[in-house]
Amino acid sequence: MFGIIRPCRHRLSAALRSSWWAHLCGLCYALRDEHGQLARVATNYDGLIVSVLVDAQAPAGEQRRTAGPCPLRGMRTASVSVGEGTRLAAAASLVLASAKVRDHVEDGDGAFGRPPVAGAARLVADRWARQGGSSGRAVGFDTGVLLDAVRRQTSVEASAGPGDLLRVTEPTETATAEAFAHTAVLAGRRENAVALREVGRLFGRVVHLVDAVEDLGEDTRSGVWNPLTATGTTLERARALCDDAVLGVRLALADVTFQDGRLVHALLVHELEQAVVRAFAHGHDDGEDGENRPHGVKDGQGGGLWLPRFRVPPRRRGVIPGCGIAIYQCCTCQYCCRDPFPGPWSGRPRGACDDCDCGCPCECCGCCDCSP
DSSP states (O other): OBOSOOOOTTTSOHHHHHHHHHHHHHHHHHHHHHHOGGGGGGOBTTTHHHHHHHHHHSTTOOEEEEEEEEGGGTSEEEEEEESHHHHHHHHHHHHHHHHHHHHHHHHTOGGGGSHHHHHHHHHHHHHHHHHHHHHHHHTTOOTHHHHHHHHHHHHHHHHOOTTOHHHHHHHHHHHHHHHHHHHHHHTTOGGGHHHHHHHHHHHHHHHHHHHHHHHHHHHHHHTOOOHHHHTTOOHHHHHHHHHHHHHHHHHHHTTSOOSSOHHHHIIIIIIHHHHHHHHHHHSSOOSTTSOOOOTTOOTTOOSTTOSSOOOSSOOOOOHHHHHHHHHHHHHTTHHHHOSSEEOTTTOOEESTTSSOOOOSSOOOOSSSOOOO
16 A cells, blocks of 8 residues: 555554544445455555545544455454545545556656556556546546646656746645545535645645655666656755645644544644654665665564565565565465565555654644544
C-alpha cells in the first residue's frame, strides 16, 4: 500500500485504530467488489481519508458490515465501512493509482522501461482511470477533474522551471480539493464544502511535496525527473511550504462541522504533521556513504526466516514487482506477524512503529480530544 498517512498504533487510541482499519478494509472491499481483485492493489492510506471524512460528517455515520477473515487482520473477521464514502474513496484511489502507473511508464522506471511491460501498464492505467470515473459518477462525483489533473500533470512538469514548484503541485491540489469537498455533499453537510475544499487543496500539496522529498535521493541517482530539482527548490523551502500547508489544514478544519471529528483530526492534523517530519528526517541521503539507512536493520538481515530480506540502502521496486512481493507478504501473513517488514515497493521498514519517533505509548498533544 502507498500513501503518506500511516498511523502508528501508539498514536491512535484503540477505538480510533479500529475505525481506521474499518475504513481501510472498506476501501479494499469496495475496489474488489466493483472492479475486481486486481483493483485492490490501488488501496492506499491517503484515499481512505475520503471515506473517513464522509463518516465524520454524517449524522448517523457510515454503514458497517462484517467482513470475512483476511491475512492482513491475522485471519480475523472485522466490521468494515460500506456506502457512498467508500465508493468515492475507491474512485479517487483508482485515479490516483492510474496516475502513479502512468508516471512510472513516462519515467521508464525499472521494468517500466521495457516496451512489453510499459504497454501492459498503460492498459491497466487506462482501465483504472475509466473505472474510477464510473465509481465517481455512481456517487454523483464528476471525476473529470481528477482525470484532467492526471492529463495536465505531464505537460506541467515538462514546462516547469526554476520557481515553478507550486505550479507543479497544482493539479494534485485541485484533484484532492474537489474530492474532499464532495464528501460534504455525500454527508448532507454542503455548508462544509468550502472549508473542505481548502483542506483538500493543502493536503494535496503536502502529499506531492512529501512524495518528491522521499524520492529525491533515488531520482537524483537515476536521473529521473523530480519536482524539487526541476524547479530548483531547496529542502528548506519545501519544508517551509509543507509546514505552512499543515497549519492551513488545521485552521480550515476548525471551520468544518463534524458529527465526530476525532479520527479526522488525528489523521489530518497529527499524522499529517508526522508524515512531514518523517519525510524530511529520512527522505534524503545521510550517513558516511551517502545512503539513507533504515533504522534498526542491517543489509541482508532482519526478519529471521522471512523473505525478502532488508537491504541498505532500501531496494526499491516498480509497481508490478512490488505488487508480486505485496501479494507474497500478504499470503505469508507478514503484514500482521513480521514487525518490521520491508515495504513491497519502497523496501523501507514498515510495521507497528512505521518510522515513527513516538514513545510507547505516547500521549495526545493535548490540543484536542482525539483519544477515546
